[in-house]
Amino acid sequence: MQTLRTWINSPLARIARMxxxxxxxxxxxxxxxxxxxxxxxxFLADAEWVAHEAVHxxxxxxxxxxxxxxxxxxxxxxxxxxxxxxEVEAREEARRVVLANPNHVLRPLPRHASPxx
Numbered sequence: 667m668q669t670l671r672t673w674i675n676s677p678l679a680r681i682a683r684m685x686x687x688x689x690x691x692x693x694x695x696x697x698x699x700x701x702x703x704x705x706x707x708x709f710l711a712d713a714e715w716v717a718h719e720a721v722h723x724x725x726x727x728x729x730x731x732x733x734x735x736x737x738x739x740x741x742x743x744x745x746x747x748x749x750x751x752x753e754v755e756a757r758e759e760a761r762r763v764v765l766a767n768p769n770h771v772l773r774p775l776p777r778h779a780s781p782x783x
Contacts, residue, residue: 717759
């Protein structure tokens with residue numbers, strides 16, 4: 667994988683963190699992973715999290731910046747964050763990546779990535 671471009675203490679990620687009521691957030695805009703509540707080192711140390719965001723990087727490359735943002739927002743408005751097909755794809759691929767490594771220990775999904783109660 668190419669070197670990930672990150673933005674630490676991103677204002678966009680901080681807003682997402684508040685909306686999701688999450689202690690830490692990584693979100694992709696274009697080809698940059700925006701982080702809030704975590705360091706670059708903590709993010710890169712979590713193989714599942716990196717794999718999840720790598721799917722979003724690919725989605726942006728495939729759809730283009732504005733078309734992907736639009737599709738993502740429409741999908742989220744239609745079915746919610748958890749059921750958003752782009753999030754479902756990223757969660758599933760991240761789990762496949764880490765399950766392929768027999769030494770990796772799966773951690774519980776963050777609250778905002780878990781099914782609504």
